[in-house]
Amino acid sequence: MDEKIISARTLRRLPVYLHYLNSIQDHCRNISATAISEEFGLNDVQVRKDLNAVSGTGRPKTGYVVTELIAQIESVLDCRTESKTVLVGAGNLGKALLSYEGFRDFGLNIIAAFDNSPTICGTLVNGKPVLPLTDLETVCREKHIQLGIITVPASQAQEICDRLAACGITAIWNFAPTILRVPAGVLVENENLASSLAILSKHLRAEKGGAPT
Amino acid sequence: MDEKIISARTLRRLPVYLHYLNSIQDHCRNISATAISEEFGLNDVQVRKDLNAVSGTGRPKTGYVVTELIAQIESVLDCRTESKTVLVGAGNLGKALLSYEGFRDFGLNIIAAFDNSPTICGTLVNGKPVLPLTDLETVCREKHIQLGIITVPASQAQEICDRLAACGITAIWNFAPTILRVPAGVLVENENLASSLAILSKHLRAEKGGAPT
DNA sequence: TCCTGATCGTTAAACTTTTCACAATTGGAA
DNA sequence: TTCCAATTGTGAAAAGTTTAACGATCAGGA
Numbered sequence: 001m002d003e004k005i006i007s008a009r010t011l012r013r014l015p016v017y018l019h020y021l022n023s024i025q026d027h028c029r030n031i032s033a034t035a036i037s038e039e040f041g042l043n044d045v046q047v048r049k050d051l052n053a054v055s056g057t058g059r060p061k062t063g064y065v066v067t068e069l070i071a072q073i074e075s076v077l078d079c080r081t082e083s084k085t086v087l088v089g090a091g092n093l094g095k096a097l098l099s100y101e102g103f104r105d106f107g108l109n110i111i112a113a114f115d116n117s118p119t120i121c122g123t124l125v126n127g128k129p130v131l132p133l134t135d136l137e138t139v140c141r142e143k144h145i146q147l148g149i150i151t152v153p154a155s156q157a158q159e160i161c162d163r164l165a166a167c168g169i170t171a172i173w174n175f176a177p178t179i180l181r182v183p184a185g186v187l188v189e190n191e192n193l194a195s196s197l198a199i200l201s202k203h204l205r206a207e208k209g210g211a212p213t
Numbered sequence: 214m215d216e217k218i219i220s221a222r223t224l225r226r227l228p229v230y231l232h233y234l235n236s237i238q239d240h241c242r243n244i245s246a247t248a249i250s251e252e253f254g255l256n257d258v259q260v261r262k263d264l265n266a267v268s269g270t271g272r273p274k275t276g277y278v279v280t281e282l283i284a285q286i287e288s289v290l291d292c293r294t295e296s297k298t299v300l301v302g303a304g305n306l307g308k309a310l311l312s313y314e315g316f317r318d319f320g321l322n323i324i325a326a327f328d329n330s331p332t333i334c335g336t337l338v339n340g341k342p343v344l345p346l347t348d349l350e351t352v353c354r355e356k357h358i359q360l361g362i363i364t365v366p367a368s369q370a371q372e373i374c375d376r377l378a379a380c381g382i383t384a385i386w387n388f389a390p391t392i393l394r395v396p397a398g399v400l401v402e403n404e405n406l407a408s409s410l411a412i413l414s415k416h417l418r419a420e421k422g423g424a425p426t
Numbered sequence: 427t428c429c430t431g432a433t434c435g436t437t438a439a440a441c442t443t444t445t446c447a448c449a450a451t452t453g454g455a456a
Numbered sequence: 457t458t459c460c461a462a463t464t465g466t467g468a469a470a471a472g473t474t475t476a477a478c479g480a481t482c483a484g485g486a
Contacts, residue, residue: 006415007472007473008412009472009473009474011408011411011412011415012405012408012411012412013408014411015390015405015407015408015410015411016390016391016392016405016407016408019367019390019391019407020391023367023368032432032433032434033433033434034432034433034434040391040392040394041392041394042392043474043475043476044433045435045436045474045475045476046473046474046475048433048434048435049435049436049474052434052435056435058433058434058435059433059434059481059482059483060432060433060434060435060480060481060482060483061431061432061433061434061481061482061483061484062432062433062434062482062483063432063433063434076415077411077414077415078414078415078417078418079410079411079414081414081418083413083414083417092312092313092314092315093313093315095309095312096308096309096310096312096313097309099305099308099309100305100306100309101305102305102306102406103406103410106406106407106410106411106414107410107414108410146417147413147417154232154236155236170416170417171413171416171417173409173410173413177228177229177232178229178232178233178253179229179253179254179255181253181254187412187413187416189409189412189413191404191406191409192225192228192229193315193316193319193404194228194229194232194319195224195225195226195228195229196386196402196404197228197292197316197319197320197321197386198224198225198227198228198290198292198319199221199224199225199400199402200296200360200384200386200400200402201290201291201292201294201296201319201320202219202224202289202290202291203383203384203400204291204296204359204360204383204384205291205294220442220443222442222443222444245462245463245464246463246464247462247463247464256444256445256446257463258444258445258446258465258466259443259444259445261463261464261465262444262465262466265464265465265466269465271463271464271465272451272452272453272463272464273450273451273452273453273462273463273464273465274451274452274453274454274461274462274463274464275452275453275462275463275464276462276463276464277464
């Protein structure tokens with residue numbers, strides 16, 4: 001029952017801390033929030049509050065025990081538990097994500113991909129089967145899929161999202177450049193590459209045209 | 214000189230609006246902020262304030278002229294202007310991004326990729342050359358590269374970031390699960406897939422173990 | 427033993443973003 | 457023409473996030 005409410009902002013920083021802690025655990029027993037904050041250019045109180053949300057075992061003058069902190073963050077993030085996943089939309093981006101092995105480190109296991117193009121259906125991408133979209137519901141229900149990755153065009157994203165939610169999927173990773181509406185209890189995480197590019201593009205434009213302040 | 218300060222949050226929503234406006238422009242002359250807000254499940258005042266940041270030409274009872282709005286958002290985002298880009302780290306994720314053609318729509322032009330693995334250097338990925346990392350500075354300076362995509366492991370990300378910044382690159386798209394420190398004037402946009410997975414994973418865990426509220 | 431300084435944890439202040447409340451405007455119908 | 461309902465735009469409140477201030481704690485040396 002020591003479940004504290006962790007803000008999304010904090011949750012996003014935890015994997016960053018975790019990665020850093022793993023990288024230093026061989027040669028550091030203890031680490032202070034101040035040191036972490038300096039490593040990443042953050043405010044030290046912010047780091048302390050983030051760590052407090054998962055730990056609360058820091059000691060003055062010493063800091064935190066690195067291995068404890070790692071265990072506590074891993075427990076909160078729960079990367080060890082495998083998340084059964086389907087990917088919908090085996091276009092360029094979809095295939096790219098299917099080919100990316102890095103997700104395994106975070107417990108993501110893509111069982112199958114779906115697409116409605118007959119030319120790609122039936123093929124394997126990185127050893128993972130691409131199935132016709134009509135099979136989506138059957139597979140999701142039978143395999144007890146928990147997470148869905150959406151890489152279809154924005155115009156179809158909401159429909160796919162509805163179908164996934166109807167199969168009992170409660171977490172959706174959306175790469176389409178749109179905002180999805182979901183029933184209560186379903187979480188959508190938007191990985192909107194267009195939004196990121198908008199920020200970068202705006203910055204480049206400001207650099208060129210305007211004040212270089 | 215009608216440059217208003219646009220918050221990053223607003224800027225992230227603009228591409229979403231833009232995509233939607235493009236999809237309706239054939240059958241709608243006008244659109245109200247209220248309608249947009251309902252489409253995406255946002256607050257109507259928020260949409261109105263977002264649109265105000267780029268336009269300010271809404272009329273009571275009518276709303277906004279779709280084509281005007283599109284032109285204004287496109288002008289702010291400036292997706293039409295090509296951004297010369299390099300990608301550093303041609304591993305799985307790097308190759309996946311190189312293969313993704315969707316970036317062209319946003320004005321992103323990846324000129325070359327860099328890696329220090331001899332087996333991949335000299336090859337082409339999706340028609341783009343993979344060059345040895347030692348050539349990074351030369352190419353960036355000669356081709357006047359503006360944007361750098363970092364897809365190397367977290368442990369090398371800061372070093373690559375420093376090298377890119379030293380070549381005059383002012384915008385960095387970071388896919389490594391770490392926070393980068395950059396000189397003033399350089400913008401880092403983090404696309405931290407680990408952070409996103411952390412959010413999703415936490416949600417799945419909460420669903421299973423705890424209160425389904 | 428006692429002091430010093432690093433570090434933690436917490437409360438309050440500053441800042442940012444979102445939501446609420448409401449007056450002002452406008453097109454269209456009665 | 458007059459009224460109504462839809463819609464905008466804005467100032468203020470609310471909610472959320474980050475930063476600052478400060479007392480409490482503790483390891484290590486004098």
